[in-house]
Amino acid sequence: MFKGVLNKMKTEINDNVNYYLELGDDFINLNQIINSKLELNFEGYQCLNCSSDIQIYRQGHCKKCFFELPSTADWVMKPELSKAHLNIEDRDLEFEKDVQLKPHILYLAYSSNVKVGVTRKSQIPYRWIDQGAINAIEIAEFPNRFLAGVSEVELKKYYADKTNWREMLKTSQSTVELENEREKAFEKLPVESSEMAKSNNFSTFKINYPVLKYPVKPKSLNIIKEKSFTNELVGIKGQYLIFKDETVFNIRSNEGVVISLNIIKS
Ligand SMILES: [Zn+2]
Structure with a gap:
């Protein structure tokens, strides 16, 4: 089980894009877990600047930090x-x-x-x-x-x-x-x-993405509302995880959200 605050995935480019997710002290190569079943759980918030656990306002930051930091100006x-x-x-x-x-x-x-x-x-x-x-x-x-x-x-x-x-x-x-x-x-x-x-x-x-199956009708996962989600990972594109049931999860727009991740090998 991995647990930590979401930050956008790091990437490197080879034949395919390689995706890495940093969660807590772990650095996970996501390409290796395509085809595995993942369980995601909402665990709370952690502002990327001040680490406060109050609700994220925008771009991974609490409201106060969003309006004060030089990196989130207009x-x-x-x-x-x-x-x-x-x-x-x-x-x-x-x-x-x-x-x-x-x-x-x-x-x-x-x-x-x-x-x-x-x-x-x-x-x-x-x-x-x-x-x-x-x-x-x-x-x-x-x-x-x-x-x-x-x-x-x-x-x-x-x-x-x-x-x-x-x-x-x-x-x-x-x-x-x-x-x-x-x-x-x-x-x-x-x-x-x-x-x-x-x-x-x-x-x-x-640019080639590691996608086994493109969704026909992608639907976005709101992990804050759903609290928990389990499905098979079939690809990654942009900053989105793509699941077998066509649910997609935007890592970038969930920056500052704390999740736990279980990888259930298929
Ligand atoms: Zn903050």
Whole structure:
């Protein structure tokens, strides 16, 4: 039996994505337990910052931490709100400079349709894996988060910026030629940003997930409400565990929830 607070799964890429879940002092390679029956139990909450056991508010944090921490400020979700390049503080200027004033990548990723996104260069390809993208391509590299963010805002006129989780989980193949799409996207960038853009790697990056059976009608597990769930693990995609009965469990959106896990070998 394993027990601990949920944090998003760590990944590494080989032929397939390898998934690791840290629970308490244990580090579990989840690929090895695909085909096993798992029992998950809700055990409470633990804020990822202050360890308080009060209810999680958002992104693995209690309400107080969510509104105070520099890592959960608005510019994280909306890169165009970044201000460190102007030397303006939001919550903690040192932290913001450290994150925002690094090379950022504007990209297209295909999960069930083409979406546009921004991430720190060091997060590639992990950001794409977390979204469950089948493939992805860089549009351009920018010297900071703000420039990548304003370019994304422009491209949102033409592309989605959200992933539909249900469609993502059902999709196993891409139908879009990302290299052509990338060229079209680059031409749509405003002149100010395309002048700042560095073009690196235009080849499509492909990602294979360890999924034995894709769900046809995925239904989301609410472990807080259900308290306990037992079924056979048949795959992992994005940050979701996929079970044989088509129940799916989003690890990321349950960050800060304490669970116990029993692996019942089949
Ligand atoms: Zn807290």
